Structure formats: C-alpha cells, structure tokens
Amino acid sequence: xxxxxxxxxxxxxxxxxxxxxxxxxxxxxxxxxxxxxxxxxxxxxxxxxxxxxxxxxxxxxxxxxxxxxxxxxxxxxxxxxxxxxxxxxxxxxxx
Amino acid sequence: xxxxxxxxxxxxxxxxxxxxxxxxxxxxxxxxxxxxxxxxxxxxxxxxxxxxxxxxxxxxxxxxxxxxxxxxxxxxxxxxxxxxxxxxxxxxxxxxxxxxxxxxxxxxxxxxxxxxxxxxxxxxxxxxxxxxxxxxxxxxxxxxxxxxxxxxxxxxxxxxxxxxxxxxxxxxxxxxxxxxxxxxxxxxxxxxxxxxxxxxxxxxxxxxxxxxxxxxxxxxxxxxxxxxxxxxxxxxxxxxxxxxxxxxxxxx
Numbered sequence: 001x002x003x004x005x006x007x008x009x010x011x012x013x014x015x016x017x018x019x020x021x022x023x024x025x026x027x028x029x030x031x032x033x034x035x036x037x038x039x040x041x042x043x044x045x046x047x048x049x050x051x052x053x054x055x056x057x058x059x060x061x062x063x064x065x066x067x068x069x070x071x072x073x074x075x076x077x078x079x080x081x082x083x084x085x086x087x088x089x090x091x092x093x094x095x
Numbered sequence: 096x097x098x099x100x101x102x103x104x105x106x107x108x109x110x111x112x113x114x115x116x117x118x119x120x121x122x123x124x125x126x127x128x129x130x131x132x133x134x135x136x137x138x139x140x141x142x143x144x145x146x147x148x149x150x151x152x153x154x155x156x157x158x159x160x161x162x163x164x165x166x167x168x169x170x171x172x173x174x175x176x177x178x179x180x181x182x183x184x185x186x187x188x189x190x191x192x193x194x195x196x197x198x199x200x201x202x203x204x205x206x207x208x209x210x211x212x213x214x215x216x217x218x219x220x221x222x223x224x225x226x227x228x229x230x231x232x233x234x235x236x237x238x239x240x241x242x243x244x245x246x247x248x249x250x251x252x253x254x255x256x257x258x259x260x261x262x263x264x265x266x267x268x269x270x271x272x273x274x275x276x277x278x279x280x281x282x283x284x285x286x287x288x289x290x291x292x293x294x295x296x297x298x299x300x301x302x303x304x305x306x307x308x309x310x311x312x313x314x315x316x317x318x319x320x321x322x323x324x325x326x327x328x329x330x331x332x333x334x335x336x337x338x339x340x341x342x343x344x345x346x347x
Binding site for chain 1: 129130131132134135138231234235238242
C-alpha cells in the first residue's frame with residue numbers, strides 16, 4: 001500500500017480510568033477513523049486499554065536532541081525541587 | 096425431525112459459517128497489504144474461529160455421539176459442511192475479502208442481536224459474546240468498502256468488480272428450511288427473512304457512500320446449507336484439515 005496515502009499516526013492508550021493516555025507506538029492509516037480501528041487491532045489485542053487517542057505524527061512538535069543540554073541538564077543539579085526534604089509522619093504511610 | 100437433530104444441524108451451520116470464513120481471513124496472515132491490516136484481518140478471523148469453537152462444542156454435545164469440536168471441524172468432508180457459499184469464496188483481492196466480510200457482518204450483526212433472545216441458553220450466550228464482535232466486523236469492513244469504493248479509479252473498479260462477483264451469493268443468507276422453521280416455532284432460531292430489510296438498508300447506505308451500484312437481483316446461488324458447495328471449499332478444507340487427517344489427535 002502506498003505510504004503517501006497512509007500517513008503515520010501516534011497511538012495513545014488509557015489502560016484504566018484515572019490514568020493518563022500513554023504513548024504506545026505508531027501506525028500507518030488512511031485517515032483518523034481507520035487509524036483508530038488499526039490502533040484497536042494492533043495495540044489493544046490483549047486488553048491493554050479502555051480508551052484510545054490517535055494523533056497525526058506530523059502534528060507533534062518534538063524537542064531536538066541537539067537541545068538536550070540546555071533543555072534538560074540544568075535540572076540535574078536542582079535536587080531541592082524534589083519533595084524529599086520533609087519529615088513525613090509514619091501514620092501518613094506511603095505517599 | 097427430532098428436536099435434538101434440528102438443534103444439532105442449526106448449531107453446526109452457524110459453526111461452519113464461522114469456521115470457514117475465519118479460516119479464509121487467517122489465510123491473509125503475513126500477506127495483507129500492510130502490517131496494520133494484517134493484524135486486523137487475523138483478529139477478525141480469530142473472533143470467528145472462537146465462535147466456531149463454542150458452536151462446534153455445543154453441536155457435539157447436542158448430538159451426543161461423542162464428537163468433539165475438532166472432530167466436527169477436521170473430520171468432515173466438503174459435502175458434510177453446511178456453510179453458505181459466500182464464506183467459502185476465495186479471498187481474491189483485498190476488495191473481495193472486505194466486501195465478502197461486509198456482506199456477512201451486515202447479516203450476522205443483527206442476527207446475533209436476535210439470537211441473544213433465543214430460548215436456548217447456550218446459543219443465547221454465544222450470541223451475547225458474538226454480537227459485539229460482529230458489530231466491530233461490520234464497522235471495519237464497511238469503512239474499507241467506503242474508502243475503496245470512493246477511492247482511486249483502480250480501487251473503485253476493483254470494489255465494483257467485487258460487488259458483481261459476490262452479489263449472487265448474498266441470497267442464500269436469507270434462506271430457511273424445515274430446520275429453521277421448527278426451531279423458530281420453538282423460540283430458538285432467528286428468522287432469516289426478518290433480517291432482510293435491515294441487511295438491505297445497511298448495504299444501501301454503505302453503497303451510497305461508497306459510490307457503488309448493487310446489481311439487479313437475479314439468479315441467486317444456493318446449496319451450501321445442504322452440502323452442495325463450490326469447488327473452492329474442497330481445496331480450503333484439504334489445507335485446513337491436513338494435519339488432523341494425517342496425524343489424528345495431534346496436539347500442541
């Protein structure tokens with residue numbers, strides 16, 4: 001099948017209520033309706049989900065790997081942003 | 096006819112339809128036009144084989160002669176198979192496969208809705224599971240019929256060719272005989288004739304969107320339900336049954 005007629009789509013699955021849709025992979029399909037059906041057939045065969053999103057891959061603006069330094073490295077030295085400096089009473093249990 | 100005998104034949108016909116079409120769809124494994132559709136076709140096929148297994152097991156139980164689902168699927172020849180001719184038609188191109196599935200699902204989606212009300216608890220339970228599967232089969236096949244019919248010149252031509260090839264095999268879906276009538280009177284079976292209007296409306300709606308023309312109703316092929324098959328079924332069964340015939344009872 002001609003790939004020009006079957007653009008790429010990104011598939012997101014919500015595995016259960018209360019969780020977010022998580023990226024599962026991608027696929028080719030002629031349009032959004034067929035992409036949704038193909039996503040159902042390719043990615044939810046083993047009861048992986050209760051809700052699907054499909055998004056045209058070319059609608060996603062991705063960060064450039066070249067920018068990784070300025071985007072992400074500065075956070076490595078900012079441990080104080082993690083909420084690990086509090087004493088949590090035992091009664092609270094797992095947070 | 097004894098009640099059990101009619102129920103056996105009725106369950107067997109349903110099982111044969113599901114089994115033969117399920118096998119046809121699985122013949123696409125690894126050969127579909129694209130990976131996504133390869134998965135989709137196998138999924139559709141496996142839904143049908145799942146239905147066939149339940150129905151064969153039940154038929155064997157009703158018959159009471161100790162035949163298992165495998166015996167019924169693999170140890171009967173073509174002239175004992177009672178599926179409609181539509182489902183044994185060769186896969187042809189993707190247009191033929193999708194249209195064949197659409198014609199089948201447009202009948203069996205409403206069929207199983209009705210069969211859910213059957214007084215036979217097992218058939219009603221099988222129907223309750225199948226009804227959702229068939230609703231998806233109808234959706235998926237209809238979307239492809241629309242996209243190919245209203246697609247390129249080539250896809251439109253192939254889809255219209257498929258219509259012309261398969262149309263004469265649609266009449267058999269609505270046939271009924273003494274077995275159907277007896278079980279209908281007992282509240283077990285579905286009246287095929289009662290589904291005709293719905294089927295026609297579904298097909299008309301999809302054909303309109305697909306820019307396809309239905310041929311005038313003329314001669315309709317018939318005979319599958321009583322074991323008179325096209326030459327295609329024998330070849331299909333030869334491949335499907337080879338293992339169990341050569342190595343009876345083989346398991347893995």
